[in-house]
Each structure stands twice: as C-alpha cells, then as structure tokens.
Amino acid sequence: MIDKRIPYTDLDRLLDRLAKRGAVYAPIKDEAGEVVLAARTHDQPIVLEYRNFRLSPKALVLPQNQTLMCFKNGDVEEPALSDRETFLFGVRPCDARAMLALDKVFIDGDQHDPYYARLRAKVAVIALACTRPTSSCFCTSVGSGPGDAAGADVLAVALDADLLLGAETPRGQELLSCVADLLTDAPGAAVKEAEGQIRAAEDQIAPVNLQNIARRLRDAYDSPLWETASLKCLGCGTCSYLCPTCHCFDITDDVRGGTVRRVRTWDCCAYPLFTLHASGHNPRPTAKERWRQRIMHKFRYAAENYNHLLCVGCGRCIRNCPVSMDLRTVLKEVGA
Amino acid sequence: MARNPYLPYPARIEEATVENAARDIKTFRLAFTDPDTAAAFRYMPGQFAELSLPGMGEAPFGIASSPTEAGYLLFSVKRVGLFTAELHSLEAPASIGVRGPMGKPFPWERMAGRNLVIVGGGFAFTTLRAAIKCILDPANRSRFGSVLVVYGARTPGELMYKKDLAEWQARNDIDVHLTVDEPDATWTRHKGVVPTVLEGLNPSPENALAIVCGPPVMIRFTLLSLAKLGFPDGAIVLSLEMRMKCGIGKCGRCNIGGKYVCKDGPVFTREELKALPAEY
Numbered sequence: 323m324i325d326k327r328i329p330y331t332d333l334d335r336l337l338d339r340l341a342k343r344g345a346v347y348a349p350i351k352d353e354a355g356e357v358v359l360a361a362r363t364h365d366q367p368i369v370l371e372y373r374n375f376r377l378s379p380k381a382l383v384l385p386q387n388q389t390l391m392c393f394k395n396g397d398v399e400e401p402a403l404s405d406r407e408t409f410l411f412g413v414r415p416c417d418a419r420a421m422l423a424l425d426k427v428f429i430d431g432d433q434h435d436p437y438y439a440r441l442r443a444k445v446a447v448i449a450l451a452c453t454r455p456t457s458s459c460f461c462t463s464v465g466s467g468p469g470d471a472a473g474a475d476v477l478a479v480a481l482d483a484d485l486l487l488g489a490e491t492p493r494g495q496e497l498l499s500c501v502a503d504l505l506t507d508a509p510g511a512a513v514k515e516a517e518g519q520i521r522a523a524e525d526q527i528a529p530v531n532l533q534n535i536a537r538r539l540r541d542a543y544d545s546p547l548w549e550t551a552s553l554k555c556l557g558c559g560t561c562s563y564l565c566p567t568c569h570c571f572d573i574t575d576d577v578r579g580g581t582v583r584r585v586r587t588w589d590c591c592a593y594p595l596f597t598l599h600a601s602g603h604n605p606r607p608t609a610k611e612r613w614r615q616r617i618m619h620k621f622r623y624a625a626e627n628y629n630h631l632l633c634v635g636c637g638r639c640i641r642n643c644p645v646s647m648d649l650r651t652v653l654k655e656v657g658a
Numbered sequence: 659m660a661r662n663p664y665l666p667y668p669a670r671i672e673e674a675t676v677e678n679a680a681r682d683i684k685t686f687r688l689a690f691t692d693p694d695t696a697a698a699f700r701y702m703p704g705q706f707a708e709l710s711l712p713g714m715g716e717a718p719f720g721i722a723s724s725p726t727e728a729g730y731l732l733f734s735v736k737r738v739g740l741f742t743a744e745l746h747s748l749e750a751p752a753s754i755g756v757r758g759p760m761g762k763p764f765p766w767e768r769m770a771g772r773n774l775v776i777v778g779g780g781f782a783f784t785t786l787r788a789a790i791k792c793i794l795d796p797a798n799r800s801r802f803g804s805v806l807v808v809y810g811a812r813t814p815g816e817l818m819y820k821k822d823l824a825e826w827q828a829r830n831d832i833d834v835h836l837t838v839d840e841p842d843a844t845w846t847r848h849k850g851v852v853p854t855v856l857e858g859l860n861p862s863p864e865n866a867l868a869i870v871c872g873p874p875v876m877i878r879f880t881l882l883s884l885a886k887l888g889f890p891d892g893a894i895v896l897s898l899e900m901r902m903k904c905g906i907g908k909c910g911r912c913n914i915g916g917k918y919v920c921k922d923g924p925v926f927t928r929e930e931l932k933a934l935p936a937e938y
C-alpha cells in the first residue's frame with residue numbers, strides 16, 4: 323500500500339543507503355541515450371520517466387551464461403556466490419511480476435533449482451508504477467497493470483515533486499524501515515494523484531481478450547492457425563531472449579585448457595536444435611510446431627502446471643521482432 | 659539443504675561389454691566412487707539417469723540394471739552422437755558422472771498381482787531388462803502373476819543381454835519368446851516381427867498389464883496388436899525418449915503438451931498419452 327513519500331532531492335540518499343547493503347540497479351541512460359537497467363553510478367542520473375528497457379532484468383536471476391560447476395583434475399567445484407543483496411530500483415511492474423513467474427518454475431515446483439534460488443533470494447524489487455505504456459503493451463490482459471504490485475517488495479509511484487512508496491512484502495517493510503528517517507507519510511491527495519496516474523496509464527493500454535485462454539488453446543492444438551501464424555518466423559530467438567519469463571536453457575561444457583566449465587545458457591524453443599534427437603528425429607520439425615509450443619507453453623501449459631501465465635504482457639517480443647510478428651494476433655484469433 | 663540436482667555423482671566404469679554383432683551397443687557397468695552415494699541412489703526399473711563426461715556434457719539413458727543387482731548400475735548405450743562415441747571409447751576404470759535417478763519408474767504398484775506381458779524391440783530393451791531382473795528376483799517373483807516376454811531384433815546378433823536371455827529361457831516361471839526378422843542358419847526361435855509373434859501367443863488381457871519399449875514402428879504395430887487382443891489403453895505401459903538437458907523439468911525442451919518426459923514420464927500409459935498431443 324502506497325503510504326510514504328520521499329522528495330526527489332533525497333532519493334540519492336535513499337539509494338546510497340541501499341548501496342551500503344548491496345548492488346543497486348536502476349534505470350539510467352547508456353552511451354547511446356537508451357534507458358537501461360544498469361548498476362547505479364554517481365555520475366549518471368536516474369531516469370524515472372522512461373519506456374520500458376529493451377532487456378528485462380531476467381539476467382540478474384537467470385544469467386545468460388552461468389557456470390554451474392567446474393571440473394579440474396578430477397574434482398568438481400561449484401562457483402562461490404557473494405551474499406550481497408541486489409536491489410532492482412525503478413523496474414516496471416511487468417518485470418517485477420515476471421520474477422514471480424520464474425519463481426513458479428524454479429522454486430515453487432517439485433524440484434528446487436539451487437542456482438536460481440540463490441540469486442533470487444538476494445533480489446529485492448522496488449518497482450515503479452508505469453506511466454509510459456507502449457502500443458505493444460498488454461499487461462492489463464494478463465492480470466497485471468501499470469500499478470501491479472505482484473513481485474514487488476516496494477511499489478513506487480513517481481509524482482511531480484515526490485516519489486511515493488509503499489511496502490508490499492515483509493522484505494519491503496524492512497527496506498522502508500531502514501530508510502524511515504528519509505520518509506514522511508504520504509498525504510491523501512498525493513495518494514489519490516498516484517491512483518489517478520495509474521488509471522490514466524491503464525487507459526492507454528489496448529486489451530487483448532485472454533478469457534479462458536488455456537482452454538481455448540487446448541481446443542486449438544490442431545488449428546490451421548499455427549501454420550499461417552508461423553509462416554514468417556525467422557527462428558531468430560529475439561522474442562525468447564528479451565522475454566522476462568522465457569526460461570528454457572541449454573547445458574553445455576566449455577573446455578579451456580585443463581578446465582571444463584559446465585555452463586547453463588539461455589536457449590529458445592524457436593531453434594530447430596532445441597528438440598532434435600541424436601537419431602535425427604525431431605518432434606518439432608518446423609516453425610509451426612515451434613511457434614505453437616511457444617504460445618502453448620506461456621498461455622496453456624504454464625496455466626495448467628503453475629496456475630500462472632508465463633507472460634506479463636510487456637510486449638518486448640512484439641516491439642523487437644525483426645519481422646513484426648505479434649503474438650496478440652494469435653491470441654485473439656484462437657478459439658474466437 | 660537438499661543436494662544440488664545438477665551435480666553428478668562420481669562413478670567409475672568397471673566393465674564395458676559389447677552387446678551386439680554390429681558392435682555399436684555397449685553395456686557399461688558403473689560403480690559409485692563413494693559408498694554413501696551407492697546407498698543413496700535408490701531407483702526402480704523404468705527410471706533413467708544422466709551420464710556425465712566432463713568436456714562432452716551429459717546425456718540421458720535408461721537404467722538397465724535392477725536395484726536387486728546391488729553394487730553397480732548398468733547402462734546399455736548405442737553409439738550415435740558425440741557423447742555416445744566418446745563413451746564408447748572409454749574403458750575400465752575411467753571416471754564418469756551419474757545424475758539421477760530421474761523420472762517415474764514402471765507402475766510397480768499396479769504391476770503387483772498381475773500377469774505381465776513385456777514386449778521389446780532392438781536396443782530399447784534396456785529398462786525392460788531391468789524390470790525382468792527385478793520381477794525374477796526370488797524376493798519379488800511371487801508378487802506377480804505370469805510373465806510373458808516377446809523380444810525381437812533384426813538379426814540374432816542384434817539381441818542384447820544374451821546371457822540373461824539364456825538364463826530366463828531355462829526357467830519355468832517366465833515365458834521368453836525371441837524373434838528376428840532375418841534368421842541365420844543356427845536360429846531356432848521365432849521368425850518375423852514382434853507384433854505378429856505377440857498375436858500368435860494370444861496373451862489374455864484378463865488381469866494383465868503390457869509394457870512396451872521399442873522403435874517407433876514396432877510400437878505402432880504392437881499397439882494395434884494389443885488392442886486386437888483386448889488390452890485396454892490403461893493397461894498398456896510405454897516409455898518415451900526426448901532430448902533432455904536438466905532432467906528435472908526446468909530446461910523446457912522435453913515436454914509433450916504440459917507434461918515433461920523427464921519428470922512426469924518417461925513412463926506413461928497409452929491412456930495418458932492419448933490425452934496429450936502426438937508431438938513425440
């Protein structure tokens with residue numbers, strides 16, 4: 323619940339406080355002027371008015387390349403991890419929610435993933451309500467929205483003069499209590515303004531009908547739609563790499579001199595090798611089966627297995643597809 | 659704290675035996691380096707494990723030994739790709755890693771008290787060998803009804819586990835039928851494909867369970883034969899193969915519909931498979 327405020331002039335002091343405990347990631351401009359989530363530095367001002375980053379924060383909990391173990395002289399070593407906290411300051415609610423989706427896969431299931439769990443346990447999320455949705459956003463259709471607090475430890479709303487804050491989890495309460503001297507109670511008018519701002523952002527987002535999507539997809543497995551929908555897919559994998567919830571990975575061995583590193587690497591269901599058997603048989607031989615798998619996994623299998631969609635409606639896959647594929651087209655047509 | 663499921667248990671190859679005339683299938687007998695591991699690695703036939711060779715990676719294989727064979731694990735591996743070629747080049751006492759056991763075993767609770775029809779073809783006989791060894795163990799045999807085995811290969815030289823087959827044929831509590839497509843001069847057993855032999859034996863579906871592992875074409879026709887014999891879909895047990903990496907339902911590639919072959923399978927009844935898309 324949003325109930326605290328901090329003037330922008332004190333924001334650096336708040337972030338310095340967090341920086342004493344761990345690494346602070348925040349939205350800043352890179353050399354090209356693009357707003358990215360990056361380690362905070364004192365010479366780069368933080369940007370709170372931005373359209374969402376091209377890259378999601380996924381890599382902080384599921385690194386693109388992650389050493390699982392090293393083999394040397396017959397011994398196996400697991401990499402050591404720092405126990406310093408990781409603060410994600412100012413990420414959009416869709417990306418915060420994506421962490422919850424990844425938790426379903428890696429932590430909540432019947433088999434806990436220690437590599438993900440260790441990184442995830444260090445992460446505290448201070449999400450920033452979205453004021454700048456894009457034409458490819460559809461978060462409001464997947465149960466989220468510009469003011470969604472799911473996955474956030476603290477939810478913030480940027481008003482003109484102040485940043486409003488509210489703790490959403492015990493961890494968020496602890497964070498705010500350690501900067502309590504910088505905070506004052508948010509006046510009712512400011513909270514109303516924040517609510518109005520969130521509603522205004524919601525109104526900018528075009529809804530997609532995802533009612534009963536899991537059932538609709540179940541009935542549409544053999545639909546001719548998959549063939550036509552996948553025709554122009556290049557199988558480049560951009561959608562998966564930029565997706566904040568795509569978690570499929572490969573495990574390979576990297577040999578350098580006498581040391582072997584077993585590495586987990588992002589992988590993608592759009593690639594033909596993803597399911598290719600050693601025999602040459604491939605259960606998903608063409609883009610049709612692979613594209614269907616992508617949609618089914620996110621909107622049906624995940625709903626069945628985790629009761630949670632593997633999509634947060636961030637629209638990255640739509641904005642960044644080199645051939646302008648738009649999964650909303652399929653989602654609208656399927657079973658409609 | 660639970661053990662890291664990605665860490666292989668260290669083991670050694672104790673023996674590598676060529677299984678077939680084409681010399682492209684070898685059975686590896688492995689023993690864990692650490693006796694505690696050996697005690698902790700509890701499995702049932704039908705389960706699989708990831709074998710690990712640092713530098714080559716990992717690959718999943720059905721466990722060909724039965725837990726009643728204490729002290730070692732068996733894996734029968736056909737040389738097909740990079741990993742299996744490297745594995746075939748190894749001899750005792752090479753080190754190797756084992757991750758597992760993984761997946762669901764054959765439905766042992768349902769199998770108890772039933773007549774078992776075990777149908778296998780080619781080099782997919784590995785976990786069936788494990789199952790038969792387990793069933794025939796003196797401590798277990800009385801828990802099952804009759805055991806009928808139909809095992810086929812292209813030629814007599816391609817039948818695996820010849821010592822076991824001879825042993826089983828000499829027993830009167832198991833009925834073993836071997837068949838080949840191309841017999842040689844000394845062959846005295848069945849000739850022809852597995853489904854035809856199975857139909858000729860005409861096993862009753864009454865209180866029976868069929869377990870089928872083999873190449874896709876054998877599976878397809880065996881399923882037709884079992885249906886003809888009156889076996890309902892729920893009484894037909896199959897084991898699937900998929901490309902796998904993690905083996906614990908995370909890496910996202912071995913799913914058929916919403917089920918992961920690595921953790922929800924690899925053993926499924928035909929009834930369960932019919933509820934899934936035919937994407938395998």
